[in-house]
Amino acid sequence: MAKPSKVLVIGSGPIVIGQAAEFDYAGAQACKALREEGVTSVLVNSNPATIMTDEGIADIVYIEPLTVEAVTRIIERERPKGLLPTLGGQTGLNLAVELAEAGVLKKYKVKMLGTSLETIRRAEDRQLFKTMLAEIGEPTPESATATNLKEAEEIGRLMGLPLVVRPAYTLGGTGGGIAESWEEFVEVAAGGIAASPIDQVLIERSLVGWKEIEYEVMRDGADNCITVCNMENMDPMGVHTGDSIVVAPSQTLSDHEYQMLRSASIKIIRALGVEGGCNVQFALAPHPVVAKGAITAGRDYFVIEVNPRVSRSSALASKATGYPIARVAAKIAIGKRLDQIPNAVTGETVAAFEPALDYCVVKIPRWPFDKFADGDRTIGTQMKATGEVMAIDRTFEAALQKAVRSLENGGRSILWEDPRWLKEEGPVESWPPVHPSDFRLWGLLAALRRGRGPEDLAAQTGIDPWFIKALERLITLEKRLLSESLSPELLREAKRMGFSDESIGTLADWLPEQVRDLRKRWEITPVFKTVDTCAAEFSAQTPYFYSTYETENEAEPVTGPRAAVLGSGPIRIGQGIEFDYCSVHAAWALEEAGVKSIMINSNPETVSTDFDTTHRLYFEPLDEESVRDILENEQVFDESGAPELPPACVQFGGQTAVNLAGPLARAGAPFLGSGAEALDLAEDRGRFEDFLTRLGIPQPPGGAVNNLRDGRNVAELIGYPVLVRPSYVLGGRAMEIAYDEEDLARFLELAMEASGGHPVLVDKYMQGKEVEVDAVSDGERVLIPGIMEHIERAGVHSGDAMCVYPSQTLTGAEAEAIGRYTQRIALEMGFKGLMNVQFIVMPGEDPWAPLVYVLEVNPRSSRTVPFISKVTGIPLVNIATKVMLGHSLEEQGHNSGLAPNRPLVAVKAPVFSMSKLAGVDTFLGPEMKSTGEVMGVDANFTGALAKALLAAGMTLPAVGGILLSIADRDKPEAVPLIKMLAGAGYRLYATEGTAAMVQDLGLSASVIPKKLQEGHPNVVDVIQEGAVHGVINTISGGGKAPLRDGFHIRRAAVERRMPCFTSLDTAMAAVRSATRDASVDYQIRPLPEYRR
Amino acid sequence: MADKALLVLEDGSSYEGEAFGAAVESYGEVVFNTGMTGYQEVLTDPSYAGQIVMPTYPMVGNYGINPEDFESEKVQVRGFVVRQHSTTPSHWQAGQTLHEFLEAQRIPGISEVDTRAITRKLRSQGTMMGILTREGSPEEALERLKGLPRYGEVDLVKQVSTERAYEWTEEEPGLKTGPPYRITVLDLGLKRNILRILAGKGCRVLVVPAWVSAEAVMAAEPDGVLLSPGPGDPATLEYVIRTARGLLGRVPIMGICMGHQILAHALGGSTYKLKFGHRGGNHPVRDVETDRVHITAQNHGYAVDPDSLPSDASVSHVSLNDGAVEGMRHAGLPIVSIQYHSEAAPGPRDNGYMFDRFLEMVSDMHGA
């Protein structure tokens, strides 16, 4: 095959549950691989927070909506010869299929590379897939496909329960589920059909409890096939692989089973004709006799599904083995053979081999239930995790514990137990609970602690006894640590099993620091071993390390100038891919400046943990113990013989890295740029207040209170509404707006509970414009690339607000004040590095005296850094890193102050994953809920907004029905919006109070009962039946979220995947956009062109 | 607490760990194997006779020992070195733990040692002799080791080969796919899976001792002969080479591993010892004829010197890792000769096609 000269790569769009940073990693690798091969890459993605959309990665970058129309226009303009459909997750794959089906690829003679349309269809269409497998003699579970509820019910009756419903062409198991009862079945089947883009579901015999095993397979155009690795899900079938604890390689399979499934994988990839990578999932009978009396021969297996593309699992497999699947897949797609691609790790061998692991890898998902305590925490066939962590060690026990330490789940070690498990009692089999949930691991440990037998637990959960007995060994050692005095032997054994100093301290009654001292005294320190793809058979070129307690250390300290970048750990709500973007750029900037970068991170999905991103990679938990161990391993001695640690950058890895600043400072570690001191000033409310007062910079008035009486007094003084929040919690947690005394009493109680003894903050809620800036300070100058203005007024978390660059409504004086305050804060703090400042701008009388308040200062990189860097073309992280190395802004050629606006408008819009999270309320508030973001950029606001809404899936159709349910408080303000909707010809539906108001305006609206028991059609019916196409629903007050009025409305809208606006500001923007003059079109251009 | 155990290598380096398996002392050539599964097949593979085997995969014994995965009737390795052995295996077929199995078979093991460090040593310094003991100091153990014979100095094939000829009758499930060709297998230390595969393809399989003569082999009128894998240095096996030479041209021959090396010698070629060998299930090999790459199972410490081959013999398979000869063919003689293990067990099953190539030759000769 002739190598194509120009190739279009489709990215995966915003981060949502089921599709996270792994596709940035895959896309970035692929673009680099194309460049190596001399192929021009054209990249399109709507997600600005990605490395792949950097201009240094792909040759031509489009940040545009991932729609057929937009991509067609890109193809028209760029005329690529080929299209790589397999790197952008399910989004990219589906879009490629749509482009092919729309005839676009044919028209412009674009060839699908690697995986043909035919192959995609055969793999993704559940029916075609089954037929193909039957042809090659590979077993699939008994099943049938249905395209409507009636068909589904017929099949269900025929097959009998329990059944599993699996929608076609979705990802993360969206819309699927296991049905034990008929009601469940009808509900799941209906949901599944709605979720599938082709209205197709597979209804299948339930294999719950079978082992779930995955293989990563590669195949080249000459039909050479290899398997990169296999993975075993500790949670058996019935829990989505993305929500399972996964080990690599498999632990409980005999060679016979391993090879049987390996051969099947290869047979399948051949039959599909994939050229590149592919993931095959199997269910393997755990025992000859399986559930429900159906006796099968041992070694029975079924093929569950195939993903004919790179996936979350392939990213995990790449990191677990060191084999760069996406890179190799890209090269295969343009015609290379496996034996023509060098193995970058060994430098000696080629990509045509199978990695041999000499360690165990454990992945644990990171779920968002720390945020959504009200959500349904059971896990099943539909994925709920936002991210994951991976850990490597030489035994399962140790790797598991390291993975737990990497989760950063409120400091939950393996010792954690839900307080209720201690307080309450329940039947042995369900207390502590061990059903599939985000806390099952801890439930299992707690059950073992209480003496439940491993075999018994295994039988109940379907988890292989091998895993449970490993957990039991942890409990046995835990008990020894509790009862015996700490000896060198016991401590060494505990460390080899992965116990953290902190857990050992808790059990043996020492402080963590004392345990650390003991370790040093007894010479129990970790060594670092290499991930080399070949189990040490060849010498490795790539410095990719993990720690373990053995004898030989392979990681000699890096010499010369060097610095450690602390990464951001698992992707979670509030700390997304943006921080990986920043970490990667920091490392690159270090390298550019001749400083060797040492990355520490625990997230397998990311670019930062790609072994060739940095000079050296430590795949380790981001906790104090591990980071200190790593820094100490990197200790060298200067000429005078004094020990020297590499300085640590803590500004780029989000809150994860920031939280390590204090402990590292106390341990005497040096920092690059401002470290612990600046953070302390910004986070200590008292100090920060004094600081701003001294500078004469206003802050929303308020106070810290310890009881209701003080709270009332403060609220009286500053006036309602007030914002109530516990101190010392992150991400706007448990933050509420109180409009009156009643609200206040309720929220204060809740906040005091969450605050755990710390005072509760009561601030004036300022309904102004929210504005934020990112800035680089070198201590003498402050560079502010631009001002970002939120579309929603303050009160919606900055991470959930839409925002626009440059600001559209600020007066010159306001912008000037923002610039001035930012500079003053940075300089007075003596800050060196990157900071983010959030402001509220209040409407004022006097244009010369703008009312600008500082909301908070984050002395670190923020969520908006990739966005503002991309739209302004000012590489903030790069500049900040060099500042931290001592190169002043002046030296780098940057002016001080606010940079002039670029001739473009960019709108950032949040993206939520609410359809995956049953029971979670979707309204916008001060607590962040979104998982990702998109960007729309154009020459003007209208175009940018339209594209952002489009990319975020928030576009209202130009005609249709709108359901209105507006809180009394917001009614006056909603008048212009309602008039606009009516004027544009939308059919209005409204709940009673709102309908009355609409009718008072002389407009008509159908009245729909809000309460579900008050007759049909009610609010949920009109949404489900498709009468309405969008919902505008503002909330009437705080309280326990699901009890709020309108919860059902919002959930119904989410389940139907229709836009639901809970802020009048967003609604107004969306309605304006939908009703704009249709002749005003948006443009499609490479990003840099907009900036010109 | 487990007893302490010591592994001492001939260069004097010693590794202290925990003893498991039998409480006996043992010595042998220390080699590493990079397979992640298949320890039972490795332990019972006669080609590992005379060797102390160390899996690079750290957790061994997870699925216990089952009645099916025996490649011969007993444990063949001299000792087993692991990072961790599972005392709580889990598998529906598992009957014994690894420890129980080794103990019953009188083979010692050592665990909790830094197997990666040892692997790196062997990789950079080459395979070494070693001693595994629970007694005395490292210095004493090293002293004892020095008095013991080296690997390659002993005829291991004689020790592992069957005493008398037998027909392979073990019933294999599945279809017998081909005609009932009579295949005689010269047992140099064979793995049962070779027999299972041949039988599965419909062949009638006769196994004969390593020391039978060519005439004795031919007396049974075989349609094909298979020279099996086996332990030790092929160059020392003059009597087997002689047999092979006597068979060349008279009957299609398949040589696997040691069998392949014997064929090379029979053709006038030679073998040499590799620095640390190829042992594992992930070795890429190029089939020169088809230009395709196959992942193979390998276990060899010696290799055929390509320059030593006569002009009518040529290299048919090459290792992508280090260029070693992994197979050869002959312009005039019906031989299939491969260094790797097309019978898998353990390892990938991608190379069963080599048996088909052999049986095609058999069929051609048969028809002719």
Ligand SMILES: Nc1ncnc2c1ncn2[C@@H]1O[C@H](COP(=O)(O)OP(=O)(O)O)[C@@H](O)[C@H]1O
């Ligand atoms: N027949 C079945 N019985 C039990 N569980 C199943 C069955 N089929 C699929 N699952 C479970 O559902 C999960 C998601 O299904 P899958 O088709 O792999 O969705 P996705 O395409 O999102 O990966 C699987 O990981 C598996 O645990």
Ligand SMILES: Nc1ncnc2c1ncn2[C@@H]1O[C@H](COP(=O)(O)OP(=O)(O)O)[C@@H](O)[C@H]1O
């Ligand atoms: N005094 C205030 N008045 C109005 N809105 C506020 C006020 N304080 C905070 N908010 C809103 O709450 C959101 C989250 O608060 P913030 O302190 O930034 O939390 P986080 O630390 O999670 O970023 C802000 O983005 C803003 O919209």
Ligand SMILES: [Mg+2]
């Ligand atoms: Mg899928």
Ligand SMILES: [Mg+2]
């Ligand atoms: Mg799946």
